[in-house]
Amino acid sequence: MLNVEQVKSIITHALPGARVEIITNESPSAQHSILVDDDHAVAVAKLLRDHPELRLDYCSNATGVDWPEATIKTKVKKRLVVDGADKEVEETIETLRSGYLEAVYHLYSMEKKHGPVILRLRTENRTDKNHLPSLTPVWRGCEFQEREIYDLFGIVFDGHPDLRRILMWDEFKDHPMRRDYVEPDDYEYEPTPHDDVLEKATRRQKGAG
Amino acid sequence: MDEGLKNELQKQGIFTTSFEELYNWGRKNSIWPLGFGLACCAIEMIAASMSRWDLARFGAEVFRPSPRQADLMIVAGTVTKKMAPQVVRLYNQMPEPKYVIAMGACAISGGPFKQGYNVLKGIDRFIPVDVHIPGCPPRPEALLHAFMTLQQKIAEQELTGKNRPRHLVADAPSEFPIPQFGEHDLVPANNPSVWKPPATSRAA
Numbered sequence: 001m002l003n004v005e006q007v008k009s010i011i012t013h014a015l016p017g018a019r020v021e022i023i024t025n026e027s028p029s030a031q032h033s034i035l036v037d038d039d040h041a042v043a044v045a046k047l048l049r050d051h052p053e054l055r056l057d058y059c060s061n062a063t064g065v066d067w068p069e070a071t072i073k074t075k076v077k078k079r080l081v082v083d084g085a086d087k088e089v090e091e092t093i094e095t096l097r098s099g100y101l102e103a104v105y106h107l108y109s110m111e112k113k114h115g116p117v118i119l120r121l122r123t124e125n126r127t128d129k130n131h132l133p134s135l136t137p138v139w140r141g142c143e144f145q146e147r148e149i150y151d152l153f154g155i156v157f158d159g160h161p162d163l164r165r166i167l168m169w170d171e172f173k174d175h176p177m178r179r180d181y182v183e184p185d186d187y188e189y190e191p192t193p194h195d196d197v198l199e200k201a202t203r204r205q206k207g208a209g
Numbered sequence: 210m211d212e213g214l215k216n217e218l219q220k221q222g223i224f225t226t227s228f229e230e231l232y233n234w235g236r237k238n239s240i241w242p243l244g245f246g247l248a249c250c251a252i253e254m255i256a257a258s259m260s261r262w263d264l265a266r267f268g269a270e271v272f273r274p275s276p277r278q279a280d281l282m283i284v285a286g287t288v289t290k291k292m293a294p295q296v297v298r299l300y301n302q303m304p305e306p307k308y309v310i311a312m313g314a315c316a317i318s319g320g321p322f323k324q325g326y327n328v329l330k331g332i333d334r335f336i337p338v339d340v341h342i343p344g345c346p347p348r349p350e351a352l353l354h355a356f357m358t359l360q361q362k363i364a365e366q367e368l369t370g371k372n373r374p375r376h377l378v379a380d381a382p383s384e385f386p387i388p389q390f391g392e393h394d395l396v397p398a399n400n401p402s403v404w405k406p407p408a409t410s411r412a413a
Contacts, residue, residue, distance in 0.1 A: 171392060
């Protein structure tokens with residue numbers, strides 16, 4: 001199995017215009033993923049599927065991730081000269097990350113018996129620029145999963161053959177898997193409430209008398 | 210008729226009954242359920258109808274594929290909000306007298322999905338339920354017990370007077386409003402004529 005760097009070099013060789021970025025995973029699983037820009041996503045997908053060394057012919061899973069706007073704190077160590085002595089000082093840098101939505105595809109090869117290669121696509125923001133190219137024309141198995149992402153996260157897949165909601169009803173307006181989704185207030189109590197639910201349950205109990 | 214006299218006559222080989230008793234006896238021993246299931250509870254319901262638990266002993270083995278021939282609706286499983294209008298519609302299509310058993314934690318309260326956005330927190334928010342069975346899923350014995358509870362309920366129904374059952378009251382509703390799909394939730398989220406939010410006073 002080729003590692004992500006090798007997969008990246010295959011892509012950049014074959015498609016010089018494509019912007020490809022490796023997103024590292026710091027956890028022990030070390031499942032690094034490849035971020036591809038929208039314009040080249042379908043071409044990259046076709047390449048991954050048809051390349052003789054990769055032959056990623058099976059998309060086992062497509063899912064969404066919601067990244068809301070957030071301030072990210074990173075700690076940086078700096079060497080400073082304080083009162084003539086060398087000191088190591090930790091500094092916190094806050095950066096504002098704008099929100100975006102992600103579609104993540106886990107690709108395997110049935111033929112070569114290897115995988116997964118993880119492919120990510122990112123939208124520009126979470127509100128109006130939420131379009132991504134559909135990879136259903138490349139892997140037919142993505143059809144329902146992209147519909148599910150559309151339903152629960154609100155990413156619009158251009159080129160999808162039948163983009164409708166799949167779990168919720170057509171009249172539904174929200175995207176329940178987004179972090180800022182507010183669920184309908186439709187239950188009164190919980191047997192063992194805690195945190196948000198406890199707060200909600202207490203509020204309801206006071207309201208119901 | 211006096212109960213003692215009735216027993217005495219029975220010893221002499223004379224069987225007496227009332228129309229009410231005969232009518233209820235006939236009804237309670239031929240409750241035909243509607244053959245539909247929504248989730249895993251349906252598997253237990255099917256098990257209850259098969260030879261080991263044998264629902265046929267109670268005259269209820271004929272699961273009808275059409276609501277128009279059914280007397281009993283066993284709501285067996287999770288009622289999602291997307292499914293709720295269809296469940297109410299099926300209930301509306303059943304002829305009176307009709308009964309509902311809400312089987313399992315999901316059907317009575319939403320169960321493990323109570324905090325979810327897509328599950329109806331109990332079918333009793335839209336249609337009147339006669340027997341609730343807790344359990345996840347309930348054993349077939351629990352369903353049999355619910356059946357016997359329902360039979361007892363039918364046997365005790367008075368056919369005249371102000372406590373008579375709904376199907377003998379001309380202006381009582383036999384159809385219940387079907388909720389519509391809204392932009393955020395079902396509209397309405399419950400039917401206030403059959404369901405009121407529980408008055409919980411645990412804090413007090």
